[in-house]
Amino acid sequence: MYKHRGLLIVLSGPSGVGKGTVRKELFSSPDTNYEYSISMTTRNPREGEVDGVDYFFRSREVFEQMIQEGKLLEYAEYVGNYYGTPLDYVNETLDAGRDVFLEIEVVGAAQVREKVPNGLFIFLAPPSLSDLETRLIGRGTEASDIIADRVLKAREELEMMHLYDYVVENDEVSKACDRVNAIVTAEHCRRERVEKRYLQMLEGE
Numbered sequence: 001m002y003k004h005r006g007l008l009i010v011l012s013g014p015s016g017v018g019k020g021t022v023r024k025e026l027f028s029s030p031d032t033n034y035e036y037s038i039s040m041t042t043r044n045p046r047e048g049e050v051d052g053v054d055y056f057f058r059s060r061e062v063f064e065q066m067i068q069e070g071k072l073l074e075y076a077e078y079v080g081n082y083y084g085t086p087l088d089y090v091n092e093t094l095d096a097g098r099d100v101f102l103e104i105e106v107v108g109a110a111q112v113r114e115k116v117p118n119g120l121f122i123f124l125a126p127p128s129l130s131d132l133e134t135r136l137i138g139r140g141t142e143a144s145d146i147i148a149d150r151v152l153k154a155r156e157e158l159e160m161m162h163l164y165d166y167v168v169e170n171d172e173v174s175k176a177c178d179r180v181n182a183i184v185t186a187e188h189c190r191r192e193r194v195e196k197r198y199l200q201m202l203e204g205e
């Protein structure tokens, strides 16, 4: 029996490009129908961040136990901390026919591509590397040595852009959100056509 599953949407890109900003803007709209998957991390909360809202903040021991028990869809060690996507939430939500939205870095996104090849992979790109650095400095959440690490890493991350289904430039947040929404809508239409054709063929048997 054919069962409709939700769409797994992966938004990735280098640190500081604006993934979190774009995601928050998307989720602030009442029209957004995706469910946000809250990640788990071993990094300390930033000022104002809340456990269970921004991240599940956990110790390295707990995180490593989750890895061993196969409870993460993907994970990566990023600039000294673990980040990962709890598997059960993603599976349960997709099984219920609802779309899930992941906002993750590129190593984790590559793991998701292996496990969920029919996901929708969107790379958020900065207008330039100097814009990226300016944004990280402007955010003011990292010390200058960490910012330097992230900018260095961004060069490698940009090389992975060609592995994605779409590249969206984040020149302006509202424009980037419109582009993401347009991509998701087009993908739904494509899938509906394929699904309809498939069901017609089953009926004709």
Ligand SMILES: Nc1ncnc2c1ncn2[C@@H]1O[C@H](COP(=O)(O)OP(=O)(O)OP(=O)(O)O)[C@@H](O)[C@H]1O
Residues within 6 Å of the ligand: 013, 014, 015, 016, 017, 018, 019, 020, 021, 022, 135, 136, 138, 139, 170, 171, 172, 173
């Ligand atoms: N289009 C934009 N134009 C100018 N500034 C932006 C834009 N998008 C985001 N920013 C700013 O850039 C900084 C980094 O954004 P944000 O924290 O969303 O990036 P991120 O990709 O989620 O970073 P990280 O991967 O480190 O979590 C923030 O200060 C944000 O306000």
Ligand SMILES: Nc1nc2c(ncn2[C@@H]2O[C@H](COP(=O)(O)O)[C@@H](O)[C@H]2O)c(=O)[nH]1
Residues within 6 Å of the ligand: 013, 014, 015, 019, 039, 040, 043, 074, 075, 076, 078, 083, 084, 085, 103, 104, 105, 106, 107, 108, 109
């Ligand atoms: N592979 C994963 N990467 C994740 C996940 N959640 C967030 N992230 C990415 O980590 C970096 C750093 O995040 P920050 O909050 O410390 O700035 C950033 O690129 C996030 O997108 C995840 O579950 N898996």
